[in-house]
Structures are given as C-alpha cells and as structure tokens.
Amino acid sequence: MTQPLKGITVLEFSQYLAGPYAGLRLADLGARVIKIERPGSGDACRNLATKDLWVDGDSLLFHTINRNKESFCADLKNPGDLAAVRQLIRQADVMTHNFRPGVMEKIGLDYTSVQAINPRIIYGEVSGYGNEGPWVHKPGQDLLAQAVSGLGWLSGNRDQGPVPLGLAIADMLCGTHLAQGVLAALVRRQRATKYSGNYSVNKGAEGIEAGNTGAKVQVSLLESMIDFQFEGLTTYLNNGQQSPSRSEIANAHTFLGAPYGIYQTKDHWIAISMGPLGPLAEALACPALNRNDIDKEAFSQRDTIKATLAEHLRTQSTDYWMQRLNAAAIWASEVVDYDTLLQHPAFKAVAMELQVSRSAQNAHGNEVTVTTTRCPLQINGQRFTSHRAAPVLGADTAHIRQTLLAKQEVAQ
C-alpha cells in the first residue's frame, strides 16, 4: 500500500515536542518532513537531554521525536536564506511552527505573508495558551500547562498535593490535535480543488468553496488540556461546580466509585476496573464486601470499601488473585513495569519496537542506530516502519538546494 501522505511535503519550523510530534506522525504516514533549523544549533531539542543521554551529538530525546525527517539549515535573519525558505514554502503543502506570538510576523512568515507565496499551504501554529488573554506570554511548557489546567488534582490520593503526570502530556495531546487539524485541512483542500460530488450521502449539497483553499490550523497546550479533561470539566460545569475529589486510597478516577483503582498484594500490585461489588467480593472471598446493597454505596462509601479491599488484597499474591478474578471474568490486571512489559509476548505481538539508523553518508561519517517505537496505527495491515533516523543538523541542506531550489529562480 502506498502511504497515505506520500508526496506531501511538510516544512517543520517547530521545535521541542508538540509540533515535532505532529511532524513525526505525518512522516510516519508518508509525508516528506523537512525541519528548517537554525545553523549551528538547530531545533533546541537537540541540546535538551533527558537523563544526560546523547547519540551522535544530539540528545536521545531529539532522536526519538525526529526520526524519519530531513534537516535544512537556514538563518531566517539572513535575506538569502530567507529567500530560499520562501522558495521551499512555495512548493510545500504544510508548514508548522511554535514560535511565540509575533515572531513569525517579524520574520515575515506569518500566515498572511505565506499565503501570498502559496495560497494552498496548510499553516499549523502551536501556542501555549492561545493568542490573546493574560497567559499569552506565559512560557508554553508542558509542566506549566499541566499546572494551570487542574490535571494535578485528578491523580494520586487525597492527602497528596497536586500530582503531575510524569510525561509531557500537554505537548503530546497538542501535537495529536495539530496532526488532526492538518489532515482535516488537507481533506478540505483536496475537496475544494477537485470536488465532484463523489460524497454520496449529501451529494452535491455542500457548497465546498473553490480556489484559495489553504488553511491556518491553530492549537494550544491549554486548549488540548481542557479537551483532555472534558469528562471532568463537563461534570464540574453541570454539577454545581464541585471540584473533583480524589479517593483516600487507590485513587484512579475522581468520578468513579469502588473498586476502581490499583491495590497492593502480598507480592506486587493489581488493577481492578469498574464492575459490581457483589461478584467481586465473591471472587475474592471477601465476606466484608458481600452485602446485597453494597453497590448503592460504591461511590458514596468508596474510601471505606477501598480500604477493606486493600487490606484483603494484601493477604495473597497477585497470581493468586488474578486466577480468581479471571475465573470470574472480572475486569482486572496485574500491573507491569517496563522490564516485564518489554519481555512480554503481548508486547512482542504488537511489534512496536523499531530500529532507526543514521547512514554512513551523513556529515559525521559514522553509522549509529537507535531503538525506538513505531507509529501506533496501522492502515490496511501495514505498520509504518521507516528505518531512517533523525537527521544530522543540516544533513539535507545541500541536496535540497541542488534539487528543490536549483529548479526555480530564487525570488527575494
């Protein structure tokens, strides 16, 4: 199967995680993604190491986010470089950036300016908190976006302070939303250009506009975090503005009653999902919870019920309980860590591991390999598994100048 985005070219001015995570998905799906990077330093993520891990001069983090992309160096303050970038924009389908409000205007690569060069381009813009309001100049960083969106009050137990998620969730959700918006705008552009009434159900009645069919797609960390909490926020907005309250023990969802949570056993941990308490008490041989009316108290008395359950589960091993729970078809699972997961046949079955390599032809002249994970979706049974690693800074500048730029007169 031809990859769905084969032939689509994306210029990625984005740095760090949110924008480049969108670019990674577009690359997975077949797009040619060219990072436009500052000479010398490039995407700031090249120099942001987690756990002080580096591969071939770039942080392992950069490698993770930027596999399967090209790198073109351009100093946007240099008129010659800027002209070259404008020529690339003329030929591109998509561009993304996450500069702070005002920066692209100053450079002359804001959407209005870019439209004049290429009216068909899809222009993706990532901000921290939108383009107006008191947080416009607040740093658009993941932990801060978590902090201002209320997320920390949903995890951990009631006696804890706010517990952030130990991963860049705002960046990643925002990146997925950017990819959705870009893809939707590509669908719209194609239909606007070549609409012929093939959409059967509402055939011909759509009024899809013709002509200038590019689009500007805007996402922000804040809006993505609000969307992510749509359950909790809708509950808050329709329930007398009562803030979510975590359970005292085994909290796993502020709006769900017992048994929903993770519990310690004699030797490890066990997760028990939603379900009636009677059959659970039966399966676990826990008479204290085997009362007729207990399900009516599942939410209101969740702390007491969870405490009883916790005490009971500590008396036997995870295996012991899982056998009983599986036999009763109760929704539960052992809790695993990376050591167990990555050796597990179920992990092997989804074949998520992916090896990527920098070729010997790169500027550094050495072959390096990184093991990472692949695109999480399949189309027609195909897993998208390009083995191309993240680019050396500027690795593709010369080739792009000789091909995409040589063919055209460079207009200032």
Added chain:
Amino acid sequence: MTQPLKGITVLEFSQYLAGPYAGLRLADLGARVIKIERPGSGDACRNLATKDLWVDGDSLLFHTINRNKESFCADLKNPGDLAAVRQLIRQADVMTHNFRPGVMEKIGLDYTSVQAINPRIIYGEVSGYGNEGPWVHKPGQDLLAQAVSGLGWLSGNRDQGPVPLGLAIADMLCGTHLAQGVLAALVRRQRATKYSGNYSVNKGAEGIEAGNTGAKVQVSLLESMIDFQFEGLTTYLNNGQQSPSRSEIANAHTFLGAPYGIYQTKDHWIAISMGPLGPLAEALACPALNRNDIDKEAFSQRDTIKATLAEHLRTQSTDYWMQRLNAAAIWASEVVDYDTLLQHPAFKAVAMELQVSRSAQNAHGNEVTVTTTRCPLQINGQRFTSHRAAPVLGADTAHIRQTLLAKQEVAQ
C-alpha cells in the same frame, strides 16, 4: 469557512470512549456522525454514569462524548435491520467499531464483507491489545491498559506504588490516533480517486493507486500507550534497560533533573519547570543552591536539591515566589484547580465552554441543556461550536429511514 469534513458520513458502531471520541472530533470538523445503536439500551455508555450524574435519561458522560451526533437504532441480529445497516454502509464514507475480535465477522460486517458493499469505505477498528498475542481477550479497558503499559511508574513519588492517571488516557489517545488514521485514509482516498499531480514537490512520481481506495485503520489502547511513552521507552531501550526511577519528592518527569516539579509554598503550590539552578537560586534567594557547579548535579543529586528547594519554598507564599520568578523570567507557574481555572480570564480568552441542547422535537419532548467543552482546534480562526446535544436513543431512525433508506431498494 465550510467545515473540512462537511458531506462526509460516519457510521459509529463504537461504544464507550475511544471510538466515540474519534467520532466526536470528526463531527466537530463537520462530518455527519450516525451512531448505530442497539434498540432498548444503545451505546453502553448511556448507562455508565460517573458520579451518578444523569441528564434526560442518559449519563452525563454519554452526553459529553456524543454531542453533535445522530442515533439510528438497529438490531444487528435482525435480518431486516441488518439489511438497512448495509444500505447505510453503502452510502457512508467511514465506519468505526470497537467490538472484540471476531464479533463483526460473526455479524458479517467485518472489513472484507463491508468492502464488498462499499469499496470506498474507511473502516476504523479499535481493540484493546491488537488482534493477536496473549492479551487478545483481556478486557480493553483504560485502567487495565494503563496497568500493563508501565505508565503508573512514572507519576507520584518514589515511595508510592504505581500511580495511575485519574482520567481515561488510553481511551483518549487511542481515539485521537483513530481520528488521525481515518483522516489520513480520507486524504489517500481522494488522491487515489482524483490524483492529478497537484502535489508540487514530488509531482507525478507517487504511484498513488487508483480504484479500490477504501482502507482499514486499526488502533489499540496498548499501542497508543506505548507511543505515548516513546520518550521513556526509547530511553529504556538505549540505556541498558534501566527502568525509570521517580524522584523522592516533587517527581514530575523520571528523566529530568532538579528543579522540575511541583512544590508546596506557605499557602499553596507552585510548578517549576526546567532551567539552570544558578539563576533559580538567585531569584529565590536560596544560597544553599547557589553553587557554581550545581547544574552538573541537577540529575544525579536531584532528590537532595529538590528537598532543599522544597524546604525553602515552604517559607513564603506562592504570590511572593511568583513575583520573583517572573521578574527573573524563570519558567514557573502557580498551580490552579478547576475553581480557579474556570473563573480565570485566560480560560475565558480561549472560550472553551460550549452549551449544547436537545431540542423540544426529540422523543422525550423536553428541552435539555448541557454545558461542556468544544473542539480544541481552530481552522481559519473558526472555533467549531455546534450546539447540538447528544441524541436521544434512536432519535434519528425514522428520519434516516425516510431519507437515506427510502431512496434505495433495500437489498438483503
């Protein structure tokens, strides 16, 4: 602006959250999303209440996930109903389901059977853990997907057990991936049908196949959770398989050093993001951390540094510290809860609140309004804000029978 997916019809056989969250986004973007529901009970989420909250006979949770959709009742075991559904499939662009492996085959609505009716359809399939391997029959539920993917070991402090995220993160990520895959397949289908070399950079060299251009898109909770942890897993895979280790206090990212975390102040909480420790110590007037070489210890000595910082921050209020941190342009933020967020001008500025209503014309005959949140992305400055609420079960059955089905001979 015409919505990008205007004229696209989606049949949603999916229930609960992952599939319907994808359907919600497609509806936001302009698609007509018709839920195909079992007579009598419908999507099981109608009866899954969080916090025991109900609106007009359905759970508030169902309302949150299914606004702006239609409902068509069909018993897939009844030959007449099944024939009607096949007729809808013939006219649809997309269908999604999250039945367990084998169920759609039994009904005769697996991808191969559906292709025979409509070769152009995009067929989206959500599973818990893929279609092979030892977890195929494990319940595809969010907390269990968190439990088996290692996520719990990233949040909370080191002395805690696994701390799940208090929201259905696996479902929501998987839904975003499904939406991405469906959108990419729509792009591919349009190009396959009407490819005319308009893709400038690689013009004409793509070999996009013509003809049968539908596609099957497959996602799973497990693969989405693995992708979400690509930073941590790539680190594990390239760093001698060392499991992530949470910091003793103020943990917020297992691979980042001090000061990254959330700290208690005299009156509340404060989040401090990444950045050099010297300027931070200066801004906070904390001499114990103002040493020349301290940044070299930011990761290796993070527990000691964080403990010093935590003790220091407890001595003054959040406002006091934020003034100093802002003056020094250090990445930090107050931590807010829903009460503060929803009253904040920054929340008002992004206008995420959305009111949706069930009209007086519905089967229940009464007007009900729910306040929820809108689609997180904007295209051409347009926020997608349909005010149509989640449908009453079967609300659109008669209308769809009179329009989409009346026009065509119903083939068995």
